Amino acid sequence: MVERAVSFTCTGCGAPLQIKAQGSTQVVACSHCGSVLDAQDPRHQVLSQYKANYTIEPTIPLGRRGTFRDGTFEVVGYLRRRTRYYGADYDWAEYLLWNPYKGFRWLIEAGGHWTFLSTLPNPPLETLS
Numbered sequence: 001m002v003e004r005a006v007s008f009t010c011t012g013c014g015a016p017l018q019i020k021a022q023g024s025t026q027v028v029a030c031s032h033c034g035s036v037l038d039a040q041d042p043r044h045q046v047l048s049q050y051k052a053n054y055t056i057e058p059t060i061p062l063g064r065r066g067t068f069r070d071g072t073f074e075v076v077g078y079l080r081r082r083t084r085y086y087g088a089d090y091d092w093a094e095y096l097l098w099n100p101y102k103g104f105r106w107l108i109e110a111g112g113h114w115t116f117l118s119t120l121p122n123p124p125l126e127t128l129s
């Protein structure tokens with residue numbers, strides 16, 4: 001697997017943007033203007049506009065590279081997640097990592113604990129005993 005990066009300008013504001021995994025990317029969000037662009041469309045049309053009420057700075061900035069046992073990966077995405085369980089809220093952060101030869105991985109941070117994850121190529125098979 002080798003997917004090349006593609007550079008272009010945001011059709012919403014003209015800021016420079018880059019798609020790290022062209023064939024695997026559906027949308028690209030512009031951090032400058034909040035536009036969500038169609039990554040599959042060569043003209044990168046604006047699909048929606050997002051206005052944040054507040055911003056959250058990830059502990060690891062987008063674009064930062066790090067080396068793991070599995071290789072060197074770049075942070076290409078960030079999510080803040082929350083769930084409520086028996087009335088208590090639990091928050092965590094998910095970083096989407098990318099290596100053009102190895103694909104995607106996830107780095108999860110919850111309560112100061114970090115977990116490095118790989119997705120399974122196929123779902124596990126259920127065995128009947």
Ligand SMILES: [Zn+2]
Nearest residue numbers: 010013030033
């Ligand atoms: Zn923009």
